[in-house]
Amino acid sequence: MRIMVTGADGYIGKGVVSHLLDAGHKVMAMGLCSCGLKHYNLEEHVGDVFSYNFQSNENPDVLLHLAWRNGFSHNDISHLDDLSKHYLFIKAALEAGVKRIAVMGSMHEVGYHEGVVDENTPCNPTTPYGVAKNALRQLTGELCRQHGAQMQWLRGFYLVSNDGRGCSIFSKIVAAELEGKDEFPFTSGRCKYDFLPYEDFCRQVVAVVEQDEVNGIINICSGEPIGLGDYIEHFINENGFTIKLGYGKYPDRPYDSPAIWGDAAKIRKILAARA
Numbered sequence: 001m002r003i004m005v006t007g008a009d010g011y012i013g014k015g016v017v018s019h020l021l022d023a024g025h026k027v028m029a030m031g032l033c034s035c036g037l038k039h040y041n042l043e044e045h046v047g048d049v050f051s052y053n054f055q056s057n058e059n060p061d062v063l064l065h066l067a068w069r070n071g072f073s074h075n076d077i078s079h080l081d082d083l084s085k086h087y088l089f090i091k092a093a094l095e096a097g098v099k100r101i102a103v104m105g106s107m108h109e110v111g112y113h114e115g116v117v118d119e120n121t122p123c124n125p126t127t128p129y130g131v132a133k134n135a136l137r138q139l140t141g142e143l144c145r146q147h148g149a150q151m152q153w154l155r156g157f158y159l160v161s162n163d164g165r166g167c168s169i170f171s172k173i174v175a176a177e178l179e180g181k182d183e184f185p186f187t188s189g190r191c192k193y194d195f196l197p198y199e200d201f202c203r204q205v206v207a208v209v210e211q212d213e214v215n216g217i218i219n220i221c222s223g224e225p226i227g228l229g230d231y232i233e234h235f236i237n238e239n240g241f242t243i244k245l246g247y248g249k250y251p252d253r254p255y256d257s258p259a260i261w262g263d264a265a266k267i268r269k270i271l272a273a274r275a
Helices: 011-022 083-095 128-147 169-178 198-209 228-238 265-274
Strands: 002-006 026-031 042-046 062-065 100-106 115-117 150-156 158-160 183-185 192-197 216-220 225-227 244-246 260-262
Touching (some): 011 198, 083 100, 150 198, 169 228, 192 198, 192 228
Parallel strands (some): 100 150, 115 260, 150 216, 183 244
16 A cells, blocks of 8 residues: 555654555655655655645555644643644545545543543543644544545554653653663552553554554554553563652642543454454
């Protein structure tokens, strides 16, 4: 397949592009910078993603829209400022004839919720990030309906990596360890979340876009809730770090759920079909 990946130079994008190329797909990598990969099936478009002209270029079989700025700053106003750009970009792709749109969503579009999250869980986001993601999901669904196209909304849960990239709590712990710090200021650690290692996260994204039988909202997740403190203690031990968690130094965020995890039924069905 010919797959356009926006945000190819980003934290998730680089891994997804690499896996797509390994699977034999042709990739149109879109980003402000090069994704840093070399491959005969890789076609790069470096620059402003939103200025791409679909009418003047060959259409991809799938648009995988990962591009999003300030994703770790949930209250940044840029999420709302950019919403119309994402909408018009997807609209332009559909008007040019693209028949399948896959977009990276977030569990933060659900808002405060206790328990498992499936495709029918009501969404009541309270942060600009969550509000913008949820609005784009609704708008994309309606655009795809109008154009007779398929939509795959990849609702991502917690991504884990030990390479120090990105701005997640895991990358911050890696940075603190490398700086030789003895303690990492932490919350109570009691909240339970759905964690997925980086490579598994990228593989799930690729598995979704490689098929068109399972569509709609698809959770990119493990399906298992684990306490934040327990998981990070395991992360620290697994990587041989010496840093300790300073529990209670920060309050839990008011919009964080005591326990929230994804229903993995759809992604497991997709993965099982590939086995």
